[in-house]
Amino acid sequence: IYVVFVASYTVVHLESLRDVLAKAELEIYIEEKKIEINPRYKLLYHITPAVGWMNAPNGFVYFKGEFHVFYQFYPYDTQWGPMHWGHVTSRNLVDWKHQPTALLPGKEQCFSGSVTDNDGILTVMYTAHQASNDPPYYNETQYMAFSIDGIDFHKYRHNPVIVSSPFTSPDFRDPKIFKHNNVWYTVVGSKTDDHRGVVLLYQSMNIINWEFVTVLAESNGELGSMWESPDFFELNGKHVLLISPQGMVSQGDRYKNTFQTGYIIGNFNYDNFQFTAEATFQELDYGHDFYSTQTTEKDGKRYLVAWFGMWESTHSEDVDGWVGAMTLFRELDLVGTRIVMKPVDAITSLRMQTVSEGELARNSSIQFEKTAELIINVDLSEKIELELKGSGVGGDWAIVRWDVDEAKMVLDRGGDVRQVGWEPLDSMTWRLFLDTCSIELFCGEGEVVFSSRMYPNGHWRVKNLSPHPIHVVAYKLKQSYREK
Ligand code: FRU
Known part of the structure; x- marks a missing residue:
């Protein structure tokens, strides 16, 4: 027993030692590489990666006096690569500072997910994207990680916490975690066996053991084949389901980007888990570069940030050593069945x-x-x-x-x-x-x-x-x- 104990203790500690070293090396790499950046296009009041590639925001929370935002990050190239979680913090959603990379890929890539303040423990749920040798050649499960100080993150030793979806598709990602009446919930994006986008609802009493509850919403066939980055929250007495559908066909002025981001307004009943839509899918932003959102609530206000980009677009900064940005932070309101979106009040402090x-x-x-x-x-x-x-x-x-x-x-x-x-x-x-x-x-x-x-x-x-x-x-x- 003693030998087994010492062996497993050593393995665990070697793992975390390796993790600490990898993180330290990465920060040194970023510091050194930053000097080579051509700053001509660097945005001045939007979040950008110090070096390398950024795509979607991954977690947005107010924790111990600061807002934290994480993002899909690949430090070693100006193209998408094995995903890390970059990290920035702010007191007012306007002035941001860079923090050490929160999650590094291991056997898994750290795809999108979300974070929540669980009684002083910053708790992360993210998608572990893993290559496999057999078709469909990848697999997605949900992992967790924790931090006490909001800076140093440790992956849960018994990952994954959600192993599979009710469907055969490997596309099963971007969990958004939230709490209602002391029960934890998470919504995850996926696709049905006949290729329609869906959002799946899971629940947990202790934030670790999760069970499937229901299909919260699904595409009728016209709303795309895969729903990414779901979010589900209350706004002015209604429920908002935010989704980033892939595979929608453009119709006139609508849906002209490679992929869309929009919402369905409805009512949700926690007794039978029925989400009843009141309006059809609406786009949230009509620009060329807006995808995959994150929201959080603080003092009754719902804030949103999105990837200020789009899959398949080109960027003039590709050759400058960095790529990608976040949008300005916005405050949401609901008027009838329509979301309105304003820059956060504190943005005037930029003037x-x-x-x-x-x-x-x-x-x-x-x-x-x-x-x-x-x-x-x-x-x-x-x-x-x-x-x-x-x-x-x-x-x-x-x-x-x-x-x-x-x-x-x-x-x-x-x-x-x-x-x-x-x-x-x-x-x-x-x-x-x-x-x-x-x-x-x-x-x-x-x-x-x-x-x-x-x-x-x-x-x-x-x-x-x-x-x-x-x-x-x-x-x-x-x-x-x-x-x-
Ligand atoms: C868009 C997205 C997510 C995925 C991640 C991969 O946000 O495609 O679905 O988790 O980016 O980088």
């Missing part, structure tokens, strides 16, 4: 100085170095058109337009058009956020939002192409994401 204020005449422009917020009062009885481009030759251009005849908001990025009808709820302003290579446009109360990456050459230049002057207040914004 440094007013660059210009007043009427911008037709064909006049305002120029900004790398960052700006523009507040534009709009009169929707006439066409409004703004051109966004760089001061230099070449580079990307975009047109933001209010199409008065069609009553549509339009974002034309270099000929690749996204558009949607806009019926203002209350305020008729646009808030336009420009960072080094990104634009985010919030219309009115946030009922229409566009998030798109674009790469101007030189300083940003915003030109009024409307037939009339428009009223603009423009601020230069400070840098709020730091790697030190």
